[in-house]
Amino acid sequence: MADSPTTKKQATRKKGVKKRSAKSPATKKSGRVRRSEVVAVIDIGAISIRMAVAEIHAGGAVRQLDSLIQPVELGRDSFNQRFLTRGTIEKSVEILRRYRRTLLEYGIESTDRVRVVATSAVREASNRLAFIDRVYVATGLDVEVMDEAEVNRITFMGVMPHLHSAAFEDPRKIVVVEMGGGSTELLVIRGGNVLHSESFRLGALRLQETLRGSRATASARRGLLESHIKRTLMRMADQVRVDGPIHLVALGGDMRFAGHCLLPDWDGVSLTRLDTADLRAFADKVLRMDEDQIVKQYGASFLDAQTLGPALLTYSLLTERFSLDEVYLCEANLRDGLLRDMASGGDWTSEFRDQTIRSARALGRRFDYDESYANSVAELSRRLFTELADEHKLSQRFEVLLYVASLLHEIGLFINVQSNHKHAFYIIRNSELFGLSKSEKNLVGLIARYYRRAFPQPSHEVYRNLNRDDRVAVAKAAALLRLAIALNDTRSGRIREIRCLREEKRLVIVVPDVEDVSLERLAMQKASGLFQEIFGVPVLLRTTSTR
Numbered sequence: 001m002a003d004s005p006t007t008k009k010q011a012t013r014k015k016g017v018k019k020r021s022a023k024s025p026a027t028k029k030s031g032r033v034r035r036s037e038v039v040a041v042i043d044i045g046a047i048s049i050r051m052a053v054a055e056i057h058a059g060g061a062v063r064q065l066d067s068l069i070q071p072v073e074l075g076r077d078s079f080n081q082r083f084l085t086r087g088t089i090e091k092s093v094e095i096l097r098r099y100r101r102t103l104l105e106y107g108i109e110s111t112d113r114v115r116v117v118a119t120s121a122v123r124e125a126s127n128r129l130a131f132i133d134r135v136y137v138a139t140g141l142d143v144e145v146m147d148e149a150e151v152n153r154i155t156f157m158g159v160m161p162h163l164h165s166a167a168f169e170d171p172r173k174i175v176v177v178e179m180g181g182g183s184t185e186l187l188v189i190r191g192g193n194v195l196h197s198e199s200f201r202l203g204a205l206r207l208q209e210t211l212r213g214s215r216a217t218a219s220a221r222r223g224l225l226e227s228h229i230k231r232t233l234m235r236m237a238d239q240v241r242v243d244g245p246i247h248l249v250a251l252g253g254d255m256r257f258a259g260h261c262l263l264p265d266w267d268g269v270s271l272t273r274l275d276t277a278d279l280r281a282f283a284d285k286v287l288r289m290d291e292d293q294i295v296k297q298y299g300a301s302f303l304d305a306q307t308l309g310p311a312l313l314t315y316s317l318l319t320e321r322f323s324l325d326e327v328y329l330c331e332a333n334l335r336d337g338l339l340r341d342m343a344s345g346g347d348w349t350s351e352f353r354d355q356t357i358r359s360a361r362a363l364g365r366r367f368d369y370d371e372s373y374a375n376s377v378a379e380l381s382r383r384l385f386t387e388l389a390d391e392h393k394l395s396q397r398f399e400v401l402l403y404v405a406s407l408l409h410e411i412g413l414f415i416n417v418q419s420n421h422k423h424a425f426y427i428i429r430n431s432e433l434f435g436l437s438k439s440e441k442n443l444v445g446l447i448a449r450y451y452r453r454a455f456p457q458p459s460h461e462v463y464r465n466l467n468r469d470d471r472v473a474v475a476k477a478a479a480l481l482r483l484a485i486a487l488n489d490t491r492s493g494r495i496r497e498i499r500c501l502r503e504e505k506r507l508v509i510v511v512p513d514v515e516d517v518s519l520e521r522l523a524m525q526k527a528s529g530l531f532q533e534i535f536g537v538p539v540l541l542r543t544t545s546t547r
Contacts, residue, residue, distance in 0.1 A: 036055055036056065036057045036058065037055070037056055037113065038053065038054070038055050038056075038065065038106050038107060038108060038113070039053075039054060039055075039056055039108070039113045039114065039115075039339070039342050040052065040053045040054070040099075040103055040106070040108055040113065040114045040115075041054075041114070041115045041116075041117070041335050041338040041339055041342070042096070042099060042114065042115070042116040042117070042141070043117055043119070043334050043335055043338070044074065044092065044116065044117065044118040044119070044121075044122060044143065045074070045075070045118075045119055045121065045180060045181055045182075046074055046075025046078070046079070046119070046120060046121040046180060046181025046182040046203060046205045046206075047071060047072070047073070047074075047075055047181040047205050047303055047306065047307065048069050048070060048071050048072060048181075048303055049069070049070050049072055049092060049095050049096065049099075050067070050068065050069045050070075050335060051066075051067070051068045051069075051099050051102070051335075052064055052066070052067050052068075052335040052336075052338075052339060053065045053066040053067075053102075053103070053106055053108075054339050056339070056342060056343045060340075060343045060344060061343075062336075062339045062340060062343050064339070065106070066102075066106070067335075068099065068102065069303075070095045070098075071301075071302075071303040072088065072091055072092050072095060073088055073091075074088055074092065074121035074122060074125075075120070075121040075181045075182050075203070075205040075206070075209075076205065076209065077121075077125070078120075078121040078122070078124050078125045078182075079121070079124070079182060079203075079205065079206050079209055080209060082124060082125060082126050083125060083126050083127055084122070084125045084127055084128075084130075084131050089130075089131055089134055092131070092135070093134060093135060093138045093139065096116075096135060096138070096139045096141055097138065097139055100139055100140075100141070111140055111141055111142065114141065115144070115338055115341075115342060116135075116141045116142065116143045116144065117143070117144050117145075117146050117334075117338065118131075118132075118143050118144070118145050118146065119146055119151060119180065119182065119183070119334075120180070120181075120182030120183045120201075120203065121181065121182050122143070122145055123145050123146070123147070124182070128145060131143070132145070147437050147438050148183070148185075148198075148199035149197075149433075149434075149435060149436055149437045149438065149440075149441075150437045151183075151185055151199060151334070152185055152187065152197040152198075152199065152434070152435065153337075153352065153434075153435040154334055154337035154338055154341060155176070155178060155185050155187060155251070155332075155334065155337055156187060156194065156197070156337070156352070156355070156435070157336075157337040157340045157341055157349075157352070158332040158333060158334065158335075158336035158337030158338075158340060159176055159187070159249065159251065159330060159332040159337075160192075160351070161332075161340075162249075162270075162271050162330050162331075162332050163176075163189070163192075163249070163271075164192075165270070165271070166270075166271040166328070168247060171190065171191060172190075172244065172245050172246050172247050173188055173189065173190045173195070173240065173242075173243075173244075173246045173247070174188075174189040174190065174246070174247045174249060175187070175188055175189075175240055175246050175247070175248050175249070175322070176188075176189065176249045176251065177236075177248065177249070177250055177251065177252075177315070177318060178250075178251035178252045178333075179202070179203065179204055179252045179254065179255075179311050179314055179315070180203055180204070180252060181203045181204055181205035181206070181307060182201070182203035182205060182206055183199050183200060183201055183202065183203050183206075184199070184200045184202045184203065184232070184236075184314070185197075185198075185199050185200075185251075186198045186199070186200065186236055186239065186240075188239065188240055188241075192351075193355065193358055194355045194358070194359065194434050196239050196240070196432075197432070197434050197435075198236075198239055198432070200232050200235065200236065201232075202228075202229065202232040202314070204254060204306075204307035204308075204310045204311040204314070205306070205307055207225055207228060207229070207310035207314070208306060208307060208309075208310050210224065210225075210228060211224060211225070218287065218288055222287055222313070225309075225310055225313055226313070226317065229310075229313065229314050229317055230317065233314075233317060233318060233321050236318075236321075237321055237322070240322075242322065246322055246324070247328060248318065248319065248322060248324055248327045248328065249271070249327075249328045249329075249330055250315050250327050250328065250329055250330070251330055251332055251333065252311065252333075253304065253333070254304070254307055254308050254311035254312060254315075255311070255312075255315055255329055256268070256329065256331060257298075257300065257304055257308065258274075258279065258282055258283075258308075258312055258329075259272065259274060259329040261282065261298060262274060262278050262279070262282055263329075266329070268331050269331060271328050271329070271330050272328065272329050273326045273327070273328060273329075274326065274327050274328075274329055275325065275326055276316070276319040276320075276324050276325055276326060276327055277325075279312070279315065279316055279319065279327060280316045280319070280320075282312065283309070283312035283313050283315075283316040286308055286309045286312055287309045287312075287313060289309075291305040291306060292305075294308060294309075315327065347396055347397075348396065348397060348400060348435075352435060353400050355434050355435060356400055356404065356433065356434055356435045356436060357400070357403060357404065357407070358434075359432070359433050359434035359435070360403075360404040360407045360408055360433060361407060363408065363411070363427075363428075363431050363432075363433060364407055364408055364411055367411040367414040367427065368414055369407075369408070369410055369411050369413075369414075370410065370491075372493065373410075373488065373491050373493070374406065374407045374408070374409075374410065375407070375493075376488050376491075376493035376496075377406045377407075377409070377481075377484050377485055377488050378403050378406035378407045378484075379496070380406075380483075380484035380487050380488060380495065380496075380498070381402050381403060381406040381480055381481055381484040382399065382402075382403055383497075383498050384480045384483055384484055384498070384500070385398075385399050385402055385480060386399075387498065387499065387500035388480070388500055388507075391507075391535055392476045392477075392480070392535075394473055394476060394477070398473055398476075398477055401436075401440060401443050401444050401447065401477065402447060402477045402480060402481065404433065404436070404444050405428075405444045405445075405447035405448040405451075405477065405481060406481055406484060408424060408427075408428055408444070408448055409421070409424055409447075409448040409451040409481065409485075410424065411423075411424050411427055411428075412424035412425070412426075412427060414427075415427075421448065421449050421450070421451055421452050421453060422449060424445070424448045424449060424451075425445040425446065425448060425449035426445075427445075428441055428444050428445035428448055429441050429442060429445040442462060442466075443466075443470060443473070443474055443477075445462075446462060446463055446466075446474045446478070447474055447477045447478050447481060448481075450474070450475075450478035450481075450482075450530070451478065451481050451482060451485060452482075452485075455475075455529075455530050455533065456471070456474060456475050456478065472534075475530070475534050476534055476535075478530060479530040479531040479533075479534050479535070480531070482527040482528070482530055482531065483509070483524065483527060483528060483531060483539065485523075485527060486520060486523035486524040486526070486527035486528070487509070487511075487520055487523075487524070487541075489519050489520050489522075489523035490519055490520070494514060495511055495514055495517075495520065497511070497512050497513065498510065498511055499512070502537075503540075505537055505538075506537050506538045506539070506540055507531075507535070507537050507538070507539045507540070508539075508540045508541075508542055509524075509539060509540070509541050509542070510542050510543070510544060511541065511542070511543050511544070512543070512544045513544070514543055515543060516543075517541055517543055520541055521541045524539055524541045
């Protein structure tokens with residue numbers, strides 16, 4: 001097809017892939033795939049718009065069918081003037097229109113089977129809403145501007161299968177770094193647990209733009225790049241907290257390109273080692289070349305040639321910073337993670353939920369919280385959430401948000417007893433919680449903020465600015481948290497098992513194996529007001545021995 005976008009470097013469309021009827025797949029809109037279906041993800045980045053088309057099978061397996069890329073200068077506009085020009089917007093729209101035509105070849109007519117995301121270039125543009133609206137009007141595609149936390153979550157989903165398959169034999173920290181056009185993502189992992197995640201405003205295109213118009217020699221230009229890079233690498237090293245040998249896993253198109261140049265036998269799928277001496281020599285060579293020379297000698301696209309030198313210099317300096325003899329290369333990318341997310345139906349996997357909860361516990365320890373008490377309340381919240389699923393009808397995502405809020409609802413005590421619920425809200429909103437976006441941290445903070453005192457009010461600005469669904473969800477989750485706290489009023493953790501029953505016009509919480517619940521019953525009378533206001537029924541606490 002004449003207007004099907006590809007590049008010289010990009011893998012061409014796979015031959016023999018059968019185009020599918022739009023009527024053949026059967027899925028639930030927000031659930032797991034019931035049988036195979038073809039879906040697509042589109043990544044609007046700083047220097048290109050990329051699309052991956054894949055077949056997702058009922059068991060969650062993903063088979064990529066097609067991969068396309070087209071250059072666009074969103075980052076150049078955004079990083080230099082914080083504004084996307086009309087010409088750049090219209091070029092992006094035209095690319096997305098072509099992609100829509102390609103999707104029709106695969107039987108993808110509904111936008112429900114396409115996820116479109118934008119990263120730092122669109123996120124930092126002052127007219128990002130105009131960009132999103134223009135794309136929607138022209139193509140029907142709904143662009144999701146991902147914040148740093150969501151990018152880290154998707155990166156985690158994309159890279160973890162590769163780390164599991166590599167089965168590192170020693171307990172070293174694994175440092176995963178992905179440099180894009182506008183930002184660099186960092187994940188620090190040990191034993192499968194994420195110790196730290198962060199996004200830094202260090203990107204290959206952003207670095208290249210610092211040299212635009214410079215007439216300095218190649219040596220002087222390299223010196224300028226190094227000074228910019230090393231400032232960020234110092235901050236990254238502080239977060240890695242090197243306490244022994246580490247494994248460095250490098251993601252990103254520039255490192256994949258270097259890997260294929262230096263390791264011609266690499267299958268491009270498995271995790272592979274690259275000697276850092278070879279990487280540094282290659283980076284030195286590329287930095288002495290101009291873009292035309294890179295294109296001619298290595299067969300790179302002009303798009304790749306623009307960012308290759310700054311990116312390879314960054315990874316090279318990173319290996320020096322950590323005194324590494326080797327670096328691991330991985331083909332995982334943002335689109336892989338997005339496809340895996342779609343394969344799970346958008347549900348948070350148990351592995352991801354565990355990572356988020358570990359992050360919350362780490363935050364609680366920083367603020368000297370009562371961990372035993374917090375764990376008891378969180379477990380009771382989870383049981384209430386499960387027992388009352390037919391009542392609250394909240395998604396499984398809110399089970400995690402409620403659990404995290406339950407763990408952290410008292411961290412405001414570190415600042416002051418008075419108004420500690422408000423302090424907890426502030427701490428949660430402004431802290432790093434792995435995998436939770438800014439909006440999700442707002443929800444967690446609000447649930448914790450309403451664990452005591454006033455009910456949610458329109459006069460509370462952050463609550464007022466939520467959409468209706470989120471306002472209702474916060475109120476429901478806060479009501480469940482108040483019940484969980486009442487059940488642990490003695491702070492002994494003696495109540496662990498509960499059952500919830502509907503009797504006439506009241507909710508009965510049955511507590512087995514505990515004879516005297518008089519203290520908890522008094523606490524429940526005070527704490528159940530929000531639940532009654534939201535759900536319209538009073539709450540009664542009963543033991544199995546009560547008649």
